[in-house]
Amino acid sequence: MLTKTKTFISEVRLELQKASWPWDLKEKGMKRYKELTDSTLVVIIAMLLLGGYVALFDFILVNVIHFFTRL
Numbered sequence: 001m002l003t004k005t006k007t008f009i010s011e012v013r014l015e016l017q018k019a020s021w022p023w024d025l026k027e028k029g030m031k032r033y034k035e036l037t038d039s040t041l042v043v044i045i046a047m048l049l050l051g052g053y054v055a056l057f058d059f060i061l062v063n064v065i066h067f068f069t070r071l
Helices: 002-018 029-070
Strands: none
16 A cells, blocks of 8 residues: 555656646746736636626527517
8 A cells, every 4th residue: 555655656746747837937026927827817808708708698598588488
């Protein structure tokens, strides 16, 4: 059991070294996290646009169904 755990931890370390991290260790201050903040901003804008699209489609669909069921 202990051997499997050690093997797992060493494999995790190896894979994490291959990972591309969203910050630059060479930069100082907030410039260090530029990629991270830019990606976060893109995700927030995408979620707002998607939420607006779903809300608009829902509003239109509710009104169409209400129009036909009111007759």
